[in-house]
Amino acid sequence: MTDHSCHAGKIQDFKCTVTSSEALSERIGWFTVRCPELAERISPGTSVMVFTSEGNDPLLGRPFAVADVDLGRGELSVCYMVTGRGTEMMLRMDPGREVRLRGPFGIPLPAESGKVIIAAGGAGIATFIHYAKKYPDSVAGVYLGIPGKGYEKFAAKVSGLLPGIRIFTDDGSFGEGESMFRVLPRGLGEDERVWSCGPSGFLKALRRYYDQEQDKLFFSLDKRMACGYGGCMGCVVETSGGLKRICADQSLFRADEVTEDEY
Numbered sequence: 092m093t094d095h096s097c098h099a100g101k102i103q104d105f106k107c108t109v110t111s112s113e114a115l116s117e118r119i120g121w122f123t124v125r126c127p128e129l130a131e132r133i134s135p136g137t138s139v140m141v142f143t144s145e146g147n148d149p150l151l152g153r154p155f156a157v158a159d160v161d162l163g164r165g166e167l168s169v170c171y172m173v174t175g176r177g178t179e180m181m182l183r184m185d186p187g188r189e190v191r192l193r194g195p196f197g198i199p200l201p202a203e204s205g206k207v208i209i210a211a212g213g214a215g216i217a218t219f220i221h222y223a224k225k226y227p228d229s230v231a232g233v234y235l236g237i238p239g240k241g242y243e244k245f246a247a248k249v250s251g252l253l254p255g256i257r258i259f260t261d262d263g264s265f266g267e268g269e270s271m272f273r274v275l276p277r278g279l280g281e282d283e284r285v286w287s288c289g290p291s292g293f294l295k296a297l298r299r300y301y302d303q304e305q306d307k308l309f310f311s312l313d314k315r316m317a318c319g320y321g322g323c324m325g326c327v328v329e330t331s332g333g334l335k336r337i338c339a340d341q342s343l344f345r346a347d348e349v350t351e352d353e354y
Contacts, residue, residue, distance in 0.1 A: 105192050106189055112186075133160050135219075140153065158170040203229050206282060207283075211287060215293075220252055239264040257271070277301065284307050285301065285309065286343060310343065312337065312344055
């Protein structure tokens with residue numbers, strides 16, 4: 092285990108053991124490792140970096156939000172889009188293999204005194220699963236939009252972790268219909284907030300839907316995290332209050348403080 096000191100806190104390298112790696116759809120994978128010491132340090136909303144090779148191919152680790160933590164088993168899981176060599180290597184890792192993870196990175200999701208409505212698209216739900224499980228009394232509802240056919244296994248995995256989740260599919264092949272926008276609450280109370288993560292088009296649609304309530308709509312933005320310490324400025328978001336680093340400054344961004352160019 093190696094220490095890395097930075098202003099964001101103590102980040103370490105951990106030797107972990109792969110317990111499972113599976114494809115939940117053609118484009119989404121679920122990766123679980125056993126690492127009790129790291130699992131105990133994960134707060135909802137924080138991330139880890141997975142190093143798929145000890146060589147230089149690929150050179151950098153892959154950063155992912157931690158989707159789930161099982162302290163009893165000493166395990167943590169990430170859900171990810173299969174988009175390149177690194178994630179394809181993750182998908183092929185056999186149980187029992189040793190793998191290096193670095194973390195935890197980022198700013199934990201804030202503790203809310205009111206109620207949170209979670210609206211996510213695709214693998215964006217991974218950002219909020221751990222929070223919804225740990226603080227169920229703070230969550231007023233969870234809504235997930237996915238393409239549909241071919242995503243049944245992904246829907247089953249998420250439903251198993253969050254039994255009350257409402258799922259909507261673009262093709263209407265299963266779930267509650269084609270659009271969550273028919274049922275997402277509006278006219279939010281003073282202590283209600285909407286948290287969201289997902290594809291750019293989905294976030295833009297949410298912003299239009301909550302056009303009169305943008306001060307209560309918050310985005311978890313997907314920026315490529317390279318170093319994880321705040322030094323490389325690779326995960327910077329331009330806000331009305333200046334430049335903010337996802338890994339070191341801020342986890343959620345109010346819709347009216349960022350432009351659509353940021354997602």
